[in-house]
């Protein structure tokens with residue numbers, strides 16, 4: 478049982494109640510407009526989010542999974558094609574490829590950044606490879622210059638999975654602007670979270686944006702005319718209105734995350750935990766603060782005893798999930814990913830936390846240093 482005074486991993490209730498009055502006004506505005514799907518709130522949010530990411534187009538869709546899946550479809554990627562994915566990511570990255578009909582080809586990450594190892598990419602590309610999905614895992618941008626250079630050289634596309642990295646920067650540019658297109662999720666617990674499901678694609682490619690607008694809407698870009706067999710995957714007016722409010726706080730909240738992360742890194746130096754490595758050219762969004770520990774269960778218990786909730790992102794790698802047990806992917810040899818899945822632990826890190834919460838996390842680690 479969790480004691481009532483424990484440090485919650487993420488308190489979504491409090492996080493959203495901070496905007497209660499603004500939310501109520503926005504919901505009233507939508508109700509009074511009488512437009513609930515594909516109205517002014519969505520087009521305003523799309524413009525605002527495209528500007529925020531520094532791209533020409535943003536297309537709102539129903540979820541992060543749909544953002545990735547529909548982009549692959551819009552690129553006509555399907556059966557017989559291969560798409561490179563990181564071996565350690567949330568399974569949605571792989572599912573997007575599987576739903577398109579193409580085959581996910583896992584490539585191992587670097588153990589220090591947990592992101593795609595560019596040195597392993599070239600040998601994973603075949604004549605069937607159509608795209609690379611680069612995930613900015615835990616909010617830290619992948620090494621995009623190296624990834625894009627290899628992709629250009631081999632004539633494959635780059636799709637960013639930016640579901641965990643809203644607002645993160647790579648060499649001064651925002652994620653969402655670093656490849657040919659990017660998929661975002663606004664799932665409630667993400668750095669920019671709706672109060673339900675939502676997602677978006679950002680891109681500078683006008684033709685891609687237009688195709689996505691059709692694909693999300695039954696394959697129709699003109700009422701009663703269906704150019705292709707599309708989907709129903711739209712970002713509704715209520716969620717768009719709430720996201721417009723929360724977007725204004727994204728940079729401020731990411732800055733708080735960044736300060737807290739710095740305090741955790743400073744305070745945990747010299748302990749038995751392996752700390753996040755941040756290359757000097759990235760500014761992470763700190764979606765998760767992830768440490769690695771050889772005796773993870775022991776660490777979870779120490780944190781538990783101190784009333785600190787922790788979580789594992791993720792306990793089972795995609796190739797070990799039942800979802801892929803009937804495919805050759807189940808036999809993949811991915812030792813780095815497996816090591817990561819056995820050892821990682823996410824500590825609480827969110828904009829509601831105070832210095833006292835940081836102290837509490839640090840003291841749970843210090844108990845071990847004193848012989849525990």
Ligand SMILES: *Cc1c(COP(=O)(O)O)cnc(C)c1O
Pocket residue numbers: 540541542543566567569570612638640641661662663664674675676
């Ligand atoms: C959350 C997430 C997704 C999926 O987003 P949904 O909106 O839940 O569909 C995809 N990729 C990554 C890396 C994620 O963290």
